[in-house]
Every structure is written in structure tokens, then in C-alpha cells.
Amino acid sequence: MKDGYKWVGFQYEFTGRVYSFGRIPRCKTAMLKHLKPGQKLLVAGAGHGTEAIEAAQMGVDVTVVDLSATMLKHCRTRMDQCTEAAACMTCIHDDIFNLQKTETYDMVLANFFLNVFPEQRVDDVANHLATLVKPGGYFVVGEFVLPEKGMAGLFQNLNWYLAILFYSATTEATLHPVHDYAGLVRQSGCEIQDIEYFTILGLRLYWSILGKKPVRPPAVNP
Numbered sequence: 001m002k003d004g005y006k007w008v009g010f011q012y013e014f015t016g017r018v019y020s021f022g023r024i025p026r027c028k029t030a031m032l033k034h035l036k037p038g039q040k041l042l043v044a045g046a047g048h049g050t051e052a053i054e055a056a057q058m059g060v061d062v063t064v065v066d067l068s069a070t071m072l073k074h075c076r077t078r079m080d081q082c083t084e085a086a087a088c089m090t091c092i093h094d095d096i097f098n099l100q101k102t103e104t105y106d107m108v109l110a111n112f113f114l115n116v117f118p119e120q121r122v123d124d125v126a127n128h129l130a131t132l133v134k135p136g137g138y139f140v141v142g143e144f145v146l147p148e149k150g151m152a153g154l155f156q157n158l159n160w161y162l163a164i165l166f167y168s169a170t171t172e173a174t175l176h177p178v179h180d181y182a183g184l185v186r187q188s189g190c191e192i193q194d195i196e197y198f199t200i201l202g203l204r205l206y207w208s209i210l211g212k213k214p215v216r217p218p219a220v221n222p
């Protein structure tokens with residue numbers, strides 16, 4: 001299986017933390033407060049699994065999926081250091097599209113995952129993730145914010161392009177403008193219930209978007 005993070009995976013978590021002055025790890029765990037012990041969480045493209053381990057420590061039943069053996073190795077090492085987390089976690093080394101557990105999870109979490117996909121593919125990925133959520137469950141996306149107009153947008157774009165230039169040169173991630181993640185959550189059939197922003201010097205740089213899947217799918221107009 002292709003391992004796009006073979007050479008840079010080791011530094012991913014540490015660099016993200018330093019680069020964002022701690023905002024990225026906070027963004028990744030922000031919506032875990034909506035989960036209860038015993039509920040099922042899927043973390044798509046989990047990387048080193050920061051949010052997965054925190055959720056497992058809360059007694060949540062966690063499944064992590066990642067295509068990269070390197071990323072999963074780091075996740076497993078952290079998991080093994082924490083006995084209570086290890087008992088509640090399952091790691092799957094696979095492409096997320098091979099996970100076909102429709103309407104299984106109380107929450108599907110995609111943190112800094114959708115940004116690796118190009119514009120033509122990201123809709124399919126978001127829609128697939130939403131199919132895995134139980135009716136009434138949550139689809140959560142943690143990401144770089146959609147740049148605003150004016151000066152703020154300049155810095156928000158700079159923050160994004162510095163990161164994606166590095167990762168598109170070193171991994172399978174593609175170079176593209178920031179996706180409209182709120183739009184993707186809505187388009188997948190989920191209703192946005194909450195958005196938490198993570199700022200540096202007052203500038204919004206990251207957001208965690210909480211989408212709720214309706215208990216009954218909305219009526220489709222012919």
C-alpha cells in the first residue's frame with residue numbers, strides 16, 4: 001500500500017503543533033465533547049492519532065483508518081503507551097474508501113484530512129465519510145479556514161500555502177486553494193450545528209465544523 005508519509009511522517013505532529021502555536025491539536029480535539037463513553041468514533045486519515053487517543057481515554061470506542069504505515073506506526077506507539085486508550089482503539093491500515101460501514105459511527109472525524117485531496121475528488125471523500133455516520137450522528141471537519149476578503153485573507157492564504165507547498169512537495173497531497181469545508185459538510189447532507197475557530201493574534205486560522213446528520217434524510221425534490 002502506498003505510504004505518502006514515509007519520509008516526513010515522523011515530524012508531522014510535532015511540526016503542526018509548533019507551526020500553529022498549539023492551535024492545530026486544540027482544533028483536532030474541539031468537538032470530542034459531543035461524545036459519550038461507549039459511543040463509536042471513526043477518525044479518518046488519523047495520522048499520529050492525537051484526537052483518537054484523547055477520545056479513547058474518555059471511554060469512546062475508537063477506530064482509526066490511515067493509508068500510511070508510517071503514520072499508523074506513530075499512532076500505535078502512542079496508543080501502546082496508554083493502556084486505557086489501547087483497550088478502546090482499533091487501527092485499520094487501509095484506504096478510507098474500502099471502509100463501507102454505512103451508518104455505523106456516532107461521529108466521523110476528518111481532521112486535516114480533506115485538504116490532501118484535489119478539488120475534483122474532495123466532494124466524493126466528504127460524501128463517503130458522511131455515509132458512515134449514523135442518522136443523528138456527527139460529521140466533524142477540522143481544517144484551515146476559508147480565507148476571508150482583505151488583509152485577513154492574505155495571512156490566511158499565507159498560512160495555508162506555506163503548509164501545502166511543503167506537503168505537496170513531500171507527500172501525495174495536492175496543491176490547491178483552501179476548500180470550502182463548511183460547504184462540503186452541508187453538501188454531504190449534514191446540518192452545521194457549531195463552528196469553533198482557532199486564532200493567532202485575533203486572526204482566524206483553523207476551524208472545527210460540527211455537522212449533524214439528520215435522523216431522516218431530507219425529502220429529495222423530483
Ligand SMILES: C[S@@+](CC[C@H](N)C(=O)[O-])C[C@H]1O[C@@H](n2cnc3c(N)ncnc32)[C@H](O)[C@@H]1O
Nearest residue numbers: 045046047066067068071094095096111112113
Ligand atoms: C495531512 S495528514 C493529517 C493527519 C491527521 N489527521 C492530523 O490531523 O494530524 C493526512 C492523513 O490522511 C492519510 N490519508 C490520505 N489519503 C488517505 C486515504 N485515501 N485513506 C486513508 N487515509 C488517507 C495520510 O496517510 C495522512 O496520515
